[in-house]
Amino acid sequence: MNPLRTRGPVEAEKHSIQVALVGNPNTGKSTIFNRLTGLRQRIANYPGVTVDRKSGRMKVAECEIEVVDLPGAYSLTAISHDERVVMDVLGGRRNMQRPDLLVFVLDATNLKRNLFLVSQAAELGLPTLIALNQMDAAHHNGIRIDSARLSRRLGVPVIETVGSSGRGLAELKGAIVEALESPCFLPRIAWPACISNGCVMLRDGICTLGCAEISDAEILRVLFDRESVYTEQVQEKTQLRELILEVHKGIRSSGLSPGSAEAVLHYRHIESLLEGVIESSGPIARSRESIDRILLHRVWGTLIFLGVMYAIFQSLYTWSGPAMDLVETGTGWAQSVASGLLAGAPVLQSLVCNGILAGVGGVLVFLPQILLLFFFISLLEDSGYVARAAFLMDKLFSWCGLNGKSFVPLLSGYACAIPGVMAARTIEDPKARLTTILMTPFMSCSARLPVYILLIGTFVEPVYGPYVAGATLFVMHFVGAAVALPLAWVLNRFILRIKPLPFILEMPDYRLPVLRNVVHRMWERGREFVIRAGTVILAISIIVWALLYFPHQESVATQAEAEFVQAQSKQRPAVEIEEALKDPDSAISQSLFNHVGAAYIEQSFLGRFGKTVQPVFDPAGFDWKITVGVLSSFPAREVIIATMGIIYDLGSDVDEGSSDLRTVLKNERWTSGPRLGEPVYTLPVVFAIMVFFALCMQCGATVAIIAKELNWWWATASFVGMTVLAWVAAVAVFQSGRLITTFFS
Amino acid sequence: MEIFVVGLVIGAALIYLGRRAYKKYFRKSGDGCGGCGTCPSSRASQE
Numbered sequence: 001m002n003p004l005r006t007r008g009p010v011e012a013e014k015h016s017i018q019v020a021l022v023g024n025p026n027t028g029k030s031t032i033f034n035r036l037t038g039l040r041q042r043i044a045n046y047p048g049v050t051v052d053r054k055s056g057r058m059k060v061a062e063c064e065i066e067v068v069d070l071p072g073a074y075s076l077t078a079i080s081h082d083e084r085v086v087m088d089v090l091g092g093r094r095n096m097q098r099p100d101l102l103v104f105v106l107d108a109t110n111l112k113r114n115l116f117l118v119s120q121a122a123e124l125g126l127p128t129l130i131a132l133n134q135m136d137a138a139h140h141n142g143i144r145i146d147s148a149r150l151s152r153r154l155g156v157p158v159i160e161t162v163g164s165s166g167r168g169l170a171e172l173k174g175a176i177v178e179a180l181e182s183p184c185f186l187p188r189i190a191w192p193a194c195i196s197n198g199c200v201m202l203r204d205g206i207c208t209l210g211c212a213e214i215s216d217a218e219i220l221r222v223l224f225d226r227e228s229v230y231t232e233q234v235q236e237k238t239q240l241r242e243l244i245l246e247v248h249k250g251i252r253s254s255g256l257s258p259g260s261a262e263a264v265l266h267y268r269h270i271e272s273l274l275e276g277v278i279e280s281s282g283p284i285a286r287s288r289e290s291i292d293r294i295l296l297h298r299v300w301g302t303l304i305f306l307g308v309m310y311a312i313f314q315s316l317y318t319w320s321g322p323a324m325d326l327v328e329t330g331t332g333w334a335q336s337v338a339s340g341l342l343a344g345a346p347v348l349q350s351l352v353c354n355g356i357l358a359g360v361g362g363v364l365v366f367l368p369q370i371l372l373l374f375f376f377i378s379l380l381e382d383s384g385y386v387a388r389a390a391f392l393m394d395k396l397f398s399w400c401g402l403n404g405k406s407f408v409p410l411l412s413g414y415a416c417a418i419p420g421v422m423a424a425r426t427i428e429d430p431k432a433r434l435t436t437i438l439m440t441p442f443m444s445c446s447a448r449l450p451v452y453i454l455l456i457g458t459f460v461e462p463v464y465g466p467y468v469a470g471a472t473l474f475v476m477h478f479v480g481a482a483v484a485l486p487l488a489w490v491l492n493r494f495i496l497r498i499k500p501l502p503f504i505l506e507m508p509d510y511r512l513p514v515l516r517n518v519v520h521r522m523w524e525r526g527r528e529f530v531i532r533a534g535t536v537i538l539a540i541s542i543i544v545w546a547l548l549y550f551p552h553q554e555s556v557a558t559q560a561e562a563e564f565v566q567a568q569s570k571q572r573p574a575v576e577i578e579e580a581l582k583d584p585d586s587a588i589s590q591s592l593f594n595h596v597g598a599a600y601i602e603q604s605f606l607g608r609f610g611k612t613v614q615p616v617f618d619p620a621g622f623d624w625k626i627t628v629g630v631l632s633s634f635p636a637r638e639v640i641i642a643t644m645g646i647i648y649d650l651g652s653d654v655d656e657g658s659s660d661l662r663t664v665l666k667n668e669r670w671t672s673g674p675r676l677g678e679p680v681y682t683l684p685v686v687f688a689i690m691v692f693f694a695l696c697m698q699c700g701a702t703v704a705i706i707a708k709e710l711n712w713w714w715a716t717a718s719f720v721g722m723t724v725l726a727w728v729a730a731v732a733v734f735q736s737g738r739l740i741t742t743f744f745s
Numbered sequence: 746m747e748i749f750v751v752g753l754v755i756g757a758a759l760i761y762l763g764r765r766a767y768k769k770y771f772r773k774s775g776d777g778c779g780g781c782g783t784c785p786s787s788r789a790s791q792e
Binding site for chain 1: 747748749750751752755758761762765766
């Protein structure tokens with residue numbers, strides 16, 4: 001069959017030519033996918049980065065080919081969610097199109113183990129091509145591979161590639177077209193009679209039971225897998241179970257174990273294939289072992305891990321100052337220009353200056369930190385350190401029922417909870433996966449960073465210096481984890497009762513981070529942050545501004561002016577006040593302006609709402625403005641910065657451009673109630689806000705992805721649970737902080 | 746005129762947020778996550 005020739009245009013529209021990239025985890029499939037399609041799929045140097053089927057288009061010699069990047073799999077035994085995706089595509093299940101060509105991306109440094117999947121996949125009977133990737137690393141490790149001989153033995157083309165540099169990719173593209181025109185198939189393993197007869201028995205049995213048609217590869221899965229997508233289907237059929245046991249008896253009587261027969265026979269086959277193909281000169285990766293001895297050490301490894309994390313958060317804090325100042329100055333300049341241009345239209349002027357520029361500009365200030373954070377994350381991911389950190393964390397996680405496999409999703413959660421929740425697909429145990437998904441939103445995602453930086457920079461750094469501020473930022477990033485782990489223990493101990501599974505993780509080779517990848521990841525996240533600021537945050541800023549501006553009744557200003565003059569008249573003579581009010585630049589005029597601004601916000605729709613809800617947050621020390629900020633940030637955390645910018649900018653002098661949010665926060669005082677005249681933002685309040693943001697589920701996208709990965713019940717439970725927990729923690733922090741400060745003062 | 750422009754901007758913001766919420770919570774997308782276009786994986790699935 002030649003898919004390039006047999007399909008007419010109409011058929012091609014319905015059924016495009018599809019090439020699937022298959023292989024073990026972390027062999028460079030996504031790197032090759034990106035090179036072939038020109039797309040920018042996420043890549044990193046640890047297993048389990050791709051968890052779903054991704055597709056892109058490649059144009060070669062006038063024909064368009066759909067390239068599908070599949071999650072990594074060590075074998076065809078599909079247990080975890082990502083492995084099932086592979087089997088669904090390869091088997092053409094769940095309405096998936098069966099690929100026209102399989103391109104196996106093999107790690108040349110670990111060929112024998114990589115060939116196990118190839119040997120198993122021969123049973124699928126699909127045209128095949130092999131990309132022998134990471135050839136540079138193989139040469140570096142002293143491994144010589146005779147790819148021509150391997151190609152002759154396998155009966156399919158073998159192309160040497162280096163995905164990271166693009167070497168061999170042109171040859172691979174040519175070979176793909178050639179393989180589609182004249183397909184080559186892998187030789188099937190010669191099964192002993194006990195197994196081949198058993199397969200025939202099983203096929204007959206399945207037909208008798210009236211089950212759907214089943215392929216040779218699927219029959220082998222039913223026969224050998226203890227737990228997989230196929231065994232689940234036959235569990236209910238008692239007759240079929242008995243038949244499987246009968247075939248197993250036959251295998252045992254031939255001197256083989258049903259549990260290991262498949263692996264033993266495949267590896268025998270692979271050894272015969274590799275005879276004279278691989279030459280290895282000397283011990284491999286001695287330096288890697290000595291580095292691992294330190295990085296995976298129980299004490300030194302953990303200390304290095306904590307040191308690395310601390311250094312990252314310190315530098316995030318100290319290095320980004322000048323760039324932040326630049327953005328702040330730019331926003332202030334834009335506000336003053338817009339203010340001058342729109343002087344004749346006060347409502348529009350307020351919308352642009354206090355709504356759009358104060359909201360969006362306030363969030364954009366944090367772009368330098370976001371870029372720096374992702375620079376460090378990319379360095380760790382590309383170097384291979386993430387897998388080592390996962391190994392170290394296995395000990396930390398095992399007591400609460402999670403294992404090291406949970407680490408990668410949880411670490412991804414530090415960047416964004418959405419890929420973190422999706423990365424939990426690599427966890428085989430459904431209950432462990434559930435716990436990991438529920439714990440991932442507790443990890444301090446990059447959207448929390450602006451909140452921490454704003455509050456720490458305003459209230460901690462000026463008093464305690466940059467080192468304590470950096471340390472506070474470091475600690476705040478672990479508050480979520482410190483709460484999530486005991487919570488996971490409670491969930492496992494009393495509700496889910498997960499049995500601990502052995503943790504197996506492949507350690508990738510250490511690699512020097514590729515600058516292109518690091519810059520791309522920074523660019524990707526920076527672009528995402530700016531897009532968010534220019535779309536969601538912009539739209540929410542406009543709505544928040546409108547709710548804080550309207551109804552804007554003039555009677556409010558008249559009443560506020562009368563109140564102000566009355567209050568001032570107690571301090572100074574009426575003539576002096578009258579004179580001062582004639583000069584718009586006088587201190588009294590400025591105070592009156594701010595007083596009227598504040599009265600307008602208090603009487604606005606959102607102001608009235610905030611005042612109504614404020615009693616709920618009063619035990620945490622939040623005033624109505626913080627309450628409004630918290631409530632408006634439920635769709636996305638960063639919105640609080642925009643809301644604060646709008647609230648405080650509306651209450652200040654518009655013509656003077658943006659007031660520095662930090663200065664305004666410091667000067668903010670209670671205007672009513674028992675704390676009248678006291679500063680709103682005391683240290684207990686600041687920490688209560690940060691703890692609330694650390695623990696609350698303020699991200700609509702995360703709720704949606706949890707619903708998609710689990711269901712709406714768990715998504716709702718997670719939202720309600722995290723919100724209640726955040727409130728309780730914020731109240732506890734504020735009340736205990738207040739007690740401590742009272743005790744020491 | 747001024748109020749009309751402001752109203753238009755507020756209306757556009759409301760429509761944008763409404764459409765986005767609908768796409769994120771109710772519309773089924775292909776592979777990947779909800780396809781909200783926020784994270785790299787959802788953008789890749791859209792591409």
